[in-house]
Amino acid sequence: MSELLPPKEKTLEEDKRNVRLLGIFHYVMGGLTALFACIPFIHLFIGIAVLTKGLAENPSGGPSPALVGWIFILIAGLFILAGWTLAVLMIIAGRKLSKFRSRTFCLVVGAIECAIIPLGTILGVFTLILLTKDSVKDLFTS
Numbered sequence: 001m002s003e004l005l006p007p008k009e010k011t012l013e014e015d016k017r018n019v020r021l022l023g024i025f026h027y028v029m030g031g032l033t034a035l036f037a038c039i040p041f042i043h044l045f046i047g048i049a050v051l052t053k054g055l056a057e058n059p060s061g062g063p064s065p066a067l068v069g070w071i072f073i074l075i076a077g078l079f080i081l082a083g084w085t086l087a088v089l090m091i092i093a094g095r096k097l098s099k100f101r102s103r104t105f106c107l108v109v110g111a112i113e114c115a116i117i118p119l120g121t122i123l124g125v126f127t128l129i130l131l132t133k134d135s136v137k138d139l140f141t142s
Contacts (some may be wrong), residue, residue, distance in 0.1 A: 015136050019097055022127060026094030026109075029123050030087045033116065037083020040076040047072030086112065103140040107131050 050069030093109040096102040110127030113120040130136055 011135055012139075015130075015133070015139060016100075018130055019100065019136060019139065022123075022130060023094040023097035025123055026090050026097060026127075029113065029116075029119060030090030030094060032119070033090060034084055034087035037080055037087060040079040040083075042076075043072050044076035044080070047074075047076060086116075100139045103131055103137065 047069045050065050050072065053065075089109050090113065093106045097106055107128065110124045110131065113124035113127065115121075116124075
């Protein structure tokens with residue numbers, strides 16, 4: 001069917017297909033990011049265990065176990081929150097890509113994804129390359 005289309009419409013259909021495929025990859029990457037953001041739960045549980053055990057003061061004069069427990073809880077909570085937030089942003093970007101909306105939002109999320117080595121980098125670079133093409137810019141309404 002695509003060989004029957006004129007070259008301009010053929011390119012337009014390819015661009016639409018590529019953007020939709022990119023949206024699917026954003027869904028997958030968002031799910032993987034949410035899954036891997038659950039790893040710090042181990043540290044969170046360790047911090048809670050240190051606090052609830054009521055461990056005595058450290059005789060060597062080091063930091064108190066309560067302080068160490070709170071540090072574990074705080075840092076783990078921040079990593080979990082950041083990971084889940086990024087995962088939600090990726091899923092939203094996938095949704096917006098499939099509807100050809102909010103190109104700038106998708107570009108920003110693609111740039112942030114580049115920090116997640118290696119899969120996020122690949123997806124982010126492909127997102128940036130595809131969304132900066134002139135023919136793809138015309139597909140987005142806002």
